[in-house]
Every structure is written in C-alpha cells, then in structure tokens.
Amino acid sequence: MVAAEFELSRNITIGQYVPTGSIIHRVDPRIKVLAFTIIVLAIALNTSYIGNAMGLLFSIYLFWLSKIPISYGLSGVKPAIPFIIILAVLQLLFQGSIFSGGKTYFEFGFILITGESIRLVIVSAVRFIEIIFVSSVLTLSTSTTELTHAIQSLLSPLKKVKFPVHEFSLVITIAIRFVPTFAIEMEKMMKAQASRGAEFGTGEWWRIIKRTKEMFPIIIPLFNVAMHRAEDLILAMESRCYIPGGTRTAYTVYEVKRKDFLILGAGTVFAVFLFAFPFPI
Amino acid sequence: MLKDVSFSIEPGEYVAIIGHNGSGKSTLSKHLNGILTPASGDVWVNGRNTKESREIRFIRQDVGMVFQHPDNQIVATIVEEDVAFGLENLGVPRDEMKKRVKDALETVSMYQYRNRPPHHLSGGQKQRVAIAGVLAMQPKCIVFDEATSMLDSYGRQDVLQVMREMNNRGMTIITVTHHMSEAAQADRILVIESGRIVMDGPPREIFKHKDRLSELHLDVPAVNQIATEVHRSLEDFSADIINEDEFMQEIEKVKKLVKSEG
Amino acid sequence: MADKNIIEVTNLGHTYMKGTPLEHIALSETSIYVKEGECVAIIGHTGSGKSTLIQHFNGLMRPESGEVIIDGENIADKNIDIKSLRRKVGIVFQNPEDQIFESLVGDDVAYGPFKSGLPVKEVRERVKWAMSVVGLDFDEMKDRQTFALSGGQKRKVALAGILALKPKVLVLDEPTAGLDPKSSKEILEKIQDLNKKEKMTIVFVSHNMEEVAFLADRIYVMAEGTVVLSGTPREIFTDREKMQKYHIGTPETVRLLYRLQAEGYSVRADAFSIEEVSKEVLKVLSHN
C-alpha cells in the first residue's frame, strides 16, 4: 500500500473555486446557473459536427473570459477519459444497427459500423468534453456559497406548492459545509486503523464479502462520528433560534443588474442558435 | 439526571460550573436555554418559564450557548454567513444584520477572516466564530459548555479573554470547565455531583475544601497548591490564594512582615 | 542500549497538496532523534506540523525529502515490511476513541493482534495484558458494550488496542485532550508506567505543558514546520523569550516563577513541580 493513498483531498469544494474576479465571476449566480444550464442543454441536444465544433470553441472562449487556465478544465476531463473511451468503443460496436445510415464501413455479425455510428461516436465524445468544460467554468467561477444561494433562489417559486425551499437549501449548505470535515475524519480513520494493521482494497476482487468486511473499521466509526456531530449541530442550531418552518430573513441578497440580463440573453441566443440552426454536417 | 437543583444567577454574574465527567453539568446547562425542559420543577429565564413553548425563542435569544467542539457548531460554508445564521432565524432586517455581524466578528478579532470557509480555520479560530454567532444575537447571558477543552493553550487564552471582556461589558457568563484555574476567575462556583449541586460559593470558599474536592475527582488551582505548600512551612503565608495576582501581593505582604519582625 | 537511536529523522520535508494553489509546506528540514527507552515530547503551536511529523514514524507517510530511519530501517525503502513497521511503532491518534468499531471491548482490543495473524491464544494473552496495563479489568470489561463506556474508558480501550500490538515505540497525539482531570491523570500515569516499567519508548504530542513537564525527558519545539528548539524540560521552560515567540504555553507553576523574576527576585525558573516552586518561594521570603 502506498502512503499517498491516505491523503484524501480535504479541500473538496465543487470544482475548486478559482477566484480571478473576471466578468464571469461577477455575474449574478442565479443568472449564471440559468445561462449555463441553457447552454449545456443546447450542447447536449446538438448532433452536428459544425455545431459541436462551435460548442467546443465557445467553451474554450468561456475559459478565456473567466481568466481561468484551461488546464483546470482539462484536469476535469482526465478522469473521464477511460469512461469516454469505453463509451466510444461500445457505441462503435453496437450502435450501428440502431442508428444505421451513411456508408457501411464494417460488418460482422451484429457489429455494424456505419458513417452514422462513427459520427455518433465522435460527436458524443466531443460533446462530453464540452459539457465538462462548460460546467467546470460554472463551478470554478462560482463559490459553493453562491451556488447554494442560486439554487435556493431558483427553487423559490416552488414555495407556492409547499416545497420546503429553505430547508432544502439548508440541507445543501450543511452538506457542503461538512464534506471537508468528513474527508478529514475519514482520512484520520483510515490512518488510525492502518496503524492497527488494517488493510484496504487488498485481496481478490471476487471475494466481495471479504473486501466489504474490510471497510467495517472505517464505516462504523464514521457513522458514529456523523451521529455525534449531527446531535451537536442540532443543539447549536436550536440554541441559535432555528425554528423549522419559521420565517427567516436573508443575510446575502443578490440584485440582478442589466449586465446580468445581457449575459443571460447572449447565452440564450447562442443556445437557440446551436439547437435550431440546420448545420450542413 | 438532575435532582433537586435550585439556584439563581444574577445579571452580570460570572459563574463557573465544575464536576467530574457525567456529573450532569451539560444536562444542567441545557436547561438554561430550554433545550431540555425539567421533568419536575421550573426554570425561569429573565421572567420566562422554559416550559412555555411560545417563550422559547425569546429565552434562546437571551441565553446563548457555546459548546465543546468548535467544528460542530458552524452551520454555514463561510464565516460571516454563519455568524448571521442566528440573526436570520430571528428575522433581523438586513442592514441591522450587516452591522451586528461586523461588530460580533470584530469583538472576537475575526473580521478579517469573514470570507473564509470554516475548514480553513484553526480550532481556536472556529470557536471564536461560534462565539461571534452567539454574540451577534445580543444575548444577556452566554453559557460556555467546556468551550475551551478542545483548544491549545493559546486558543484557550483567546476564548477566556473574550469571556472576560463580555463579562466586563455587563453580560452574564456561565462556564462549564475542567480547568480549576479557569474556574478561579469566576465570581462564583457551582460544584455538581450526580445531578445535585453540592457546593456553591465564591472560588475562595470552594477551594478551601481540598479534601472534599478531591473526593469529587476535582482539584484546586496550582497557585493554590503552592500557597498551601508554602503555608505549611511558613504560617504567615496565607493558604487561601487562588490566583497569581493574589500570590504576588501575598509575597509582598509577608516579606514586609518578615522584615519588620526581623 | 541507552545510546541507540530508535527514531532518527534527518532534514524531513513534506508539502500538502503539492502543485495546487492550496499548496502548503507542513514540514521542512526537520531533524529529530529519539533514543531507545526515552520519553520525548513534541510541542508547538497549532498547525506547526507535529501530526505530520509523527505520521512518518510508522510509514503512514513516506518522506518526500530527507530521511526517516526507524530502528535501523529506512522507511523510504520500497521493500520495507510495512506491517511489521506498524507493529513496531504504534500510533495512538487524537481522540482515538472514535476509531472503536467492534461492539465489545475485548473484540476491539483484539483487532490489531488478529490482523497480524497471531493464534487465538496469543491474542487473548495480549488483550489481557494490554487491558491490564491501561487499568481495565479483563474479566469485568472484555464483554462490555463499547458504546456505553465513558469518554475516559473509551480512550483506555483505544490505547489498549494499540498496546496489544506490543510496539517498541508508542506514539501518542494529544493523549489527554478533552478528558477530565481524573481521567487525564490516570492516562498519564499509565503512559509513565509503560515508559519506566515496560521500558517502552514514548513520543507524544501535547498542548498541555503540565503534562509535558510531568512526563518528558526531552522536548522538541516545532514552529512553522520545523524544529526550532530542543532540550530537557528545564532548559526549554526557562527560555521565556523563545516560549513566547513560538506561542508555547507555560505550566502554571513556571508562570508564577516568571512573575517573581519580573519583580526582581532571583529565583530559578527551571523548577516546575509544586514542591520545587514552593521551595523557591520560601527562599524568596526568607532571604532579605
């Protein structure tokens, strides 16, 4: 077992906020989430070569605008590469018979590789990368706190149907708040048990029960610690007058400026264009 | 868990509660802001009974609590929003909130950290944030339940200093502690043993009963132990010393005495 | 035996999250040694790198730069038997009671020995021994439910869990943090017994200076990832300037002596037990 295995990243924040103060960073978080969602949708629905090339360029442009080095985006893509490759191979092998069309390049049994299926492979791989890029820009340029505020505010119309918006966003806040805490806790637990001779992830993979049992010394204590922390937190919240379902005021309030609407507008126009324009290829 | 407990605390008092593990200190403190309500008897806070569920919000506004683990009291993902959490619950308007958050963070010298996430702070800093969260609600009284026990000596000194300062400003302070020198700073000590208050009085009185305290698995401050030791060889030196300042004064006094005699 | 270094750390360095914007140098150019049978304290301000340092002693962390030699073995060596190293150096982490996972006390203490593949009889012997060392009665306590124990008892169980591995070196991170005075005292006395009677080498990290003064033969003071001061408790606690500079607390007893010195009395500041300090005070009072 290598020592580095014990070092869990205790700074897990969504996408690791990189504060550069760029124009993208300064957009109202609600608007940003909306605009990016629309763009991601448009990219996801786009199946043409040209459209995807434009999407790719656009996502790179977003990195430039946000002044975040593109290496951050690439490091988001890296762990997904095996996944993309497997997906591509499977699509190449099996998809031809469903989306037939174009020239047939290869045929053997049920394996059918056609122009259409090759296009599908390329387009979905590129699309995957575009989506990761675009979502990275969003998460790298928006702090988790801002994201939570955005979610809360975008969900607030649901109050009308009695959806507990406040509680929902409080849940997300607490979750995000405690993720690094439990990363540290888990790291400590792994080290403590390893000091007592525990080993993790050893043994043959088919001995699934044995490998599962190896996790007890971590999971049981982690669960106990979580319960204790939860009890403490309940006390601390109630002591500070948290009353379920009570009306609360908000400390952080965002005001949408005209610039924000312009950005939303531009994003929407681009998305509609990607989606609706009849690209030749 | 508590039996037959009766006492009252005056505004502006500084009270320490001591007792060994499991003696009921935390249980008692949780009754003080209505987190627990008595099975028999009543707890009155500033004229309000903790059993009245309509009053609970006002009681908790008056009596804030700070707990042992600094990490488990912070709700929000950045410091200033956490300090505002209680104010949001109280429905304080936004401008007022901004001001109070700033004041509270300045009181505990954490204003410059207002935009930090809590996991980038040390234990002592987190505990000060937790205190700021309570201070912002402008309570009349704060209960500290072993609030310094997870901190290193510097973190502890920081928190103690905040406690003293708040007390000087007129706030009532109740602190549960295992550190006798910390308890010695209070105006009054309550000693708890299996859910009963077995001693109640100013530190000087309490620390006179060394044997009783050691029966209760408690101790006296080191300064007091030294004074006792000195007293054994030199009767003029008082054994009733409970803090360093007194100790120094006693030395001056005894020296003069020795001089005039010799 | 007294001259053999069981732990030898030379110019050790470690950087967390290397290559990210959050890069943090936790250790640099740190050198320490621990002799067999010694009891060494590591103290220092929060975040000074104490925990990072001790994790190198049983190979939880491998040296990034510098060298760590444990009982003659270099832990940077890829072929080192890490399991036997972990048995040799037992680390008790901060709040070790959190790591208890079996529902019965005896089972939890036995986890380590079982993992090292000992026969049942031997495991039983060791559990019995370890529990008696920390002052838990084997027959009475082995079938108790772990969750129903008090904080102090849980910590003893966790300590026994490491002792059952019969380590040559016992490393403790803040062994008494959060315990009441009675439980702390009990744990400290057990540690002292282990050192004095069982001749176990002890390294411990602490913020409590009374405890350091009570236990340690020698102290290392860390600040900003490196050792800035070392020596016997007497040497360290008398260096008032440095203590303040590196944010190290002083035992209450020593603080009183400092006050006396500040008033112009000539007292030794290298005394820290109640008796010694009283003697100094008496000296002040009798001299004129």
Added chain:
Amino acid sequence: MQNKALSTKTVVAIGIGTAVFLILGRFASLPSGIPNTNIETSYAFLALMSVIFGPIAGALIGFIGHALKDAIMWGSIWWSWVIVSGIVGLLMGLAWKKINIQSGVLGTKQIVTFNVVQGIAQAVGWFLVAPILDILIYAEPANKVFVQGLVAGAANIVTVGVIGSILLAAYAKTRSKTDSLDLEA
C-alpha cells in the same frame, strides 16, 4: 408530518448524511473488477439512514449526495444515476415503519425485512430504472447499460446486505439504552 416543515433533526440528518454519503462514495468505493463499476459502501450507509429517518430523508440523501459527488468528481452531473440513487433511498426508506429501529429491538425478522426491502429497492433501481433512464436521457447503447446496471446492482445488494445489516445491528444497540445504563455504574 404532512403540512409541517421538516424538523431540525431531519434537516441536520439529511445534511450530514449527504456529506457522509458523498465522502464514502468518493473515497470508500472499491473496484469490483469490472470497469466503471465499484463496490459502493455508500449505499450501505444510505440504507441505514433511510431506515432510521424514513423515505424522504433517504430520497434526499441519495439524490443530493450523488449529484454533489458527481459535481465534485466530474464537474458535471450524470442525472440518470442520480435519480436512481434518490429512488433507491426512497424505496429503502419504506422499511422505516416496519423495522422501527428506534425501539432498539432488532431480531431476525427485522434483518430479513431490511434485506428484502433493500434487495427489491436496489433491484428496481439498478436493474430497471437506471438502464431505462440512461437510454432515455443519454441514448446509451441498451446492452451496455443493462449489463452495467446488473453488475452494479448485484454488487450493491451484497454490500448493503453485509455492511448495512451490521450497521443496523450496531445502531439498534445504541438505542436500547435501558440495560446499558446499569452496566455503566
């Protein structure tokens, strides 16, 4: 419960539960030998939380926890499986009333109930809903998603069966305070 807001306890349990679910998913999953399919210990934890706090908590922990985990690991969210995690949490929570873990009683009957419910819940989730959503949302090849669902589901059912049952037993013990207190004396 219908009209009342979630209690502080539920809000905190879901929030903390989500964080733990995420951490276990991120750091305590073991490769099963099949690409992109791991032994996910996090679902054992999810099962326990669902049984303790009910279907709503289960659904939210699964849904939010998985969504945040994806966001942290990949920067984007694989919605089909996120929805499945929510559904699995919800379905496992249906055993909540039947098992009534707070009573501290945990016999063979409760363990069997737990495993039957978790087995069905996960079978529905992984064998059925996950592949269908994958095909609908991402137009993934059918054979692949069904194979993946089958393997993931089977591994998860075993994991939850082993770890979940033990966790459940451990938790139940801490609830039966009555006899433990006189031991403490």
